[in-house]
């Protein structure tokens with residue numbers, strides 16, 4: 001069962017929606033226009049390269065406030081969103097002995113809790129933004145997690161070519177595909193099966209629409225569930241909609257991807 005707690009048919013890219021939204025939220029018009037101008041400038045500087053463009057968005061946002069850059073307006077929200085991710089994953093199969101890859105780890109909003117929970121050296125975080133990884137290192141210091149020896153690495157793509165085969169029990173990407181165009185998600189799904197351990201799984205969130213797929217400023221992307229499920233299938237993976245995630249106070253939906261077992 002998929003809940004309908006959100007307006008799942010809204011097309012945020014449409015002029016009608018924008019006009020109605022502006023009329024209801026006049027104070028948000030000026031910040032939105034500023035963001036539009038900045039994003040247009042950054043897109044012009046990085047034509048045809050979404051990752052370079054989004055890295056520049058992150059540099060700009062992280063320079064202002066790293067918590068805001070990962071989507072939390074306050075430290076209280078940052079802590080709550082991290083806890084929500086951690087509690088959910090713990091309740092859905094995460095064990096201390098698991099090896100975990102976090103794609104788009106940000107400034108370790110949930111990552112510091114995973115690092116604390118997992119055995120030493122079992123957490124690997126990657127992100128396209130060097131700026132947010134600098135902030136991630138500060139989070140490690142804040143929570144005194146140096147002895148857990150997590151790996152934090154910048155990446156330009158999601159081919160995982162530098163990572164070993166069949167290694168990760170859990171791959172996690174929270175609020176990453178909500179900022180990713182189709183070719184980035186396709187690349188990730190094409191390669192994630194290689195690094196998943198037998199019985200491993202890949203959980204990711206996405207902004208769900210039941211209407212037309214669209215994006216706002218190439219920052220926020222809205223997908224239909226069936227688009228992502230069939231993309232996973234095209235790469236030999238199975239994707240399951242996580243119904244109980246819908247009950248949590250978070251605007252996105254979650255899919256769990258697994259690879260079929262090879263017969264011996």
Ligand SMILES: C[S@@+](CC[C@H](N)C(=O)[O-])C[C@H]1O[C@@H](n2cnc3c(N)ncnc32)[C@H](O)[C@@H]1O
Pocket residue numbers: 051054058069070071103104105106107108109110126127128129132155157158173174175176179180184
């Ligand atoms: C909204 S933040 C979420 C961060 C973290 N997952 C969390 O929940 O706190 C999205 C993060 O994904 C990173 N990101 C966006 N696109 C990416 C990509 N294609 N590969 C790796 N990281 C990406 C951004 O730099 C940013 O740190």
